[in-house]
Amino acid sequence: MRPERGLPCEAEAEERVSRGAMAAGGLSRSERKAAERVRRLREEQQRERLRQVSRILRKAAAERSAEEGRLLAESADLVTELQGRSRRREGLKRRQEEVCDDPEELRGKVRELASAVRNAKYLVVYTGAGISTAASIPDYRGPNGVWTLLQKGRSVSAADLSEAEPTLTHMSITRLHEQKLVQHVVSQNCDGLHLRSGLPRTAISELHGNMYIEVCTSCVPNREYVRVFDVTERTALHRHQTGRTCHKCGTQLRDTIVHFGERGTLGQPLNWEAATEAASRADTILCLGSSLKVLKKYPRLWCMTKPPSRRPKLYIVNLQWTPKDDWAALKLHGKCDDVMRLLMAELGLEIPAYSRWQDPIFSLATPLRAGEEGSHSRKSLCRSREEAPPGDRGGPLSSAPILGGWFGRGCTKRTKRKKVT
Secondary structure, X not given: OOOOOOHXXXXXXXXXXXXXXHHHOOOXXXXXXXXXXXXXXXXXXXXXXXXXXXXXXOOOHHHOOHHHHHHHHHOHHHHHHHHHHHHHHHHHHHHHOOOOOOHHHHHHHHHHHHHHHHHOOOEEEEEOHHHXXXXXXXXXXXXXXXXXXXXXXOOOXXXXXXXXXXXXXXXXXXXXXXXXXXXXXEEOOOOOHHHHOOOOHHHEEEOOOOOOEEEEOOOOOOEEEEOOOOOOOOOEOOEOEEEEEOOOOOOEEEEOOOOOOOOOOOOOOOOHHHHHHHHHHOOEEEEEOOOOOOHHHOHHHOOOOOOHHHOOEEEEEOOOOOOOHHHOOEEEOOOHHHHHHHHHHHHOOOOOOOOHHHXXXXXXXXXXXXOOHHHOOOOOOOOOHHHOOHHHOOOOOXXXXXXXXXXXXXXXXXXXXXOOO
16 A cells, blocks of 8 residues: 555666766666656556545445555645546536426526517527437437447447438428528438428528538539438548539539548538628528537627627527537526427417428429439439338338438447458
8 A cells, every 4th residue: 555665766766877978977777767767657456546436436435444545644735636527528528418397497487588588689590410200310419329329439320311301490490490590400400301491592501511412513603412211321531432423524523521630621512602691691500400519619699799788688498518608698497398398389480391292302303314323222202102112111210320320420420430351
């Protein structure tokens, strides 16, 4: 229990090394080795003491021996450090916990939110992965989110994303825009569900891209190709070519996805110009289903150059902690669909049902040219099951892993690749 034993000898060795360096103007090879041994020994003794103190701290105070009590008293700095680490771990755990407001409390908060929506002069909605979980698309930081599972060493799989449909929240936002209660939507999602819900292209900024859109960057302005399948099958971080070519100039097309670690430069569908203008004009911001850990890094979205009194009022709907909670006028702990259902009822607005027959992606889509039919293997969207190829009809959402593309690459972001022999 006394790791200090041996230190006088180390100190003498260190002093001898220092004297030798001063006398000779530098260290010989043997002296450098001796100094390195002393350094490593000190580090190992420090680690051992850290382990000892940690084991003692895990015991109840009444169970500690007198010698253990003396060691804690002699290691006050280590005790403070370990207690600080413990508090930080507990804080992180609490932030990852999902909290639900009591039903009556949630209804009261929704009434307050409805008043804010009615009175807003310019309302902008920021959306994250939490609004698409009801469509069987996993989020990233929830209890069963992509990053959460990877941190626990567990595998990640997802339903075929092409089978997802706009949720109640997506359709509610579209109706609020139709009623001129929402002026613009800024989304982190790549799933294309805002577009498919009927929200006009001019009213959306898809900051991280859209899985259904590929573009030609050689044409001026960039030529867009909306498809009815996920175009990101062959793409990844810093590798964006989809394998198809522009119908006009023949240049390789690229996807529109902005991966972690990349900077989005495309005009559409990112639409940063409209997002920045909307944020500058907003007097109210409603955040739905976003952890805000990425969005908080975009100062243009938060009007940080304005004095606090002139910044937009912030309303957050999320089950977990967000870094903007302290700035919020109101935080609602609830699922997005539950909150939006209550909000639309409070506003007296009907939520339109999603219909594939009215999905705008089919009218926006550019068909593949002859010879391009084999350029992808992803399932294509169909207006009805009768239009689907025989193998695609019927059955529940598949839960097989989706390999490649924006979501597949996201899932493997923190896993090591095995070498293929």
